[in-house]
Amino acid sequence: MFIGIDLGGTKIEGVVLDEAYRVCFRERLPTHRHQGYERIVDRVAEMFAACCRAAGKRPRVVGVGTPGAMSLADGTMKNCNTTCLNGRPLRRDLEQALGTKVILENDANLFAWAEALLGAARGYEVVFGVILGTGVGGGIVWQGKIWPGAHRLAGEWGHHRIAEQGPPCYCGGRGCVETLLSGPAVEAYAAKERGFPAPLAEVVRAARQGEVAARRVLDHFLERFGHALANVINILDPSCVVLGGGVSNIDELYTYGREAVSRYVFGREFCAPILRHQLGDSAGVIGAALLAAEGERQG
Numbered sequence: 161m162f163i164g165i166d167l168g169g170t171k172i173e174g175v176v177l178d179e180a181y182r183v184c185f186r187e188r189l190p191t192h193r194h195q196g197y198e199r200i201v202d203r204v205a206e207m208f209a210a211c212c213r214a215a216g217k218r219p220r221v222v223g224v225g226t227p228g229a230m231s232l233a234d235g236t237m238k239n240c241n242t243t244c245l246n247g248r249p250l251r252r253d254l255e256q257a258l259g260t261k262v263i264l265e266n267d268a269n270l271f272a273w274a275e276a277l278l279g280a281a282r283g284y285e286v287v288f289g290v291i292l293g294t295g296v297g298g299g300i301v302w303q304g305k306i307w308p309g310a311h312r313l314a315g316e317w318g319h320h321r322i323a324e325q326g327p328p329c330y331c332g333g334r335g336c337v338e339t340l341l342s343g344p345a346v347e348a349y350a351a352k353e354r355g356f357p358a359p360l361a362e363v364v365r366a367a368r369q370g371e372v373a374a375r376r377v378l379d380h381f382l383e384r385f386g387h388a389l390a391n392v393i394n395i396l397d398p399s400c401v402v403l404g405g406g407v408s409n410i411d412e413l414y415t416y417g418r419e420a421v422s423r424y425v426f427g428r429e430f431c432a433p434i435l436r437h438q439l440g441d442s443a444g445v446i447g448a449a450l451l452a453a454e455g456e457r458q459g
């Protein structure tokens with residue numbers, strides 16, 4: 161049995177996989193990130209305890225997906241959109257709270273890895289995994305392995321700046337991809353255009369039914385998606401792109417969104433598939449359990 165936990169901006173998810181990597185247990189808790197760092201550590205510990213009960217044992221190692229990454233310099237967290245994690249020694253604190261070895265990895269890297277090994281991106285040599293959710297992340301898997309990069313930054317397209325006058329971002333930039341394509345960003349833009357707030361799914365429904373303002377929001381979103389993703393394609397030229405996160409459930413991404421990518425790609429030739437996640441819109445948690453499996457094997 162392998163336990164993985166994904167520490168997301170909105171929810172903490174836990175999963176138990178058996179030896180054949182089948183999901184035996186999966187549960188979600190709200191993160192309540194506004195309650196602060198210590199409370200988040202406690203909630204991960206609660207989730208770990210629930211997973212241990214389901215697994216019937218306490219494993220020697222657990223994989224945890226996080227936003228951002230652990231700094232190479234001092235082991236504290238950096239680049240997390242759950243900003244109370246930044247500057248904190250999360251791995252050390254989790255190991256203390258959980259009483260077991262913890263392996264941390266960026267959530268988008270884990271998502272890409274899980275889909276590359278077990279999901280939609282199986283068989284592709286270079287996979288760019290995208291998370292469109294509370295934040296916007298990305299991860300690169302090359303020949304079945306996560307490519308973390310020299311500063312654990314690889315794949316972080318969410319902070320490419322594509323609109324000089326765009327909304328400010330917690331990273332200090334303006335017009336970052338995350339400020340334009342994340343679920344909360346699209347909902348905020350829709351509220352401005354339509355004059356009232358609504359969940360993203362409702363905005364998309366209204367657009368399909370022909371509401372002009374909602375249509376404008378959706379078109380704008382798809383155009384930005386094309387612009388942003390084409391920038392990545394021009395550097396990485398991956399064999400496939402796989403999308404996850406709540407926002408990836410918008411069907412138009414795979415049709416009009418794909419066409420928008422083609423318009424922005426250098427030379428306009430873009431044949432690689434843009435795939436929908438197969439392991440659920442939060443496959444990162446599966447990747448976290450695979451990390452635990454790898455950790456167990458390595459002792």
Ligand SMILES: [Zn+2]
Nearest residue numbers: 319329331336
């Ligand atoms: Zn940013």
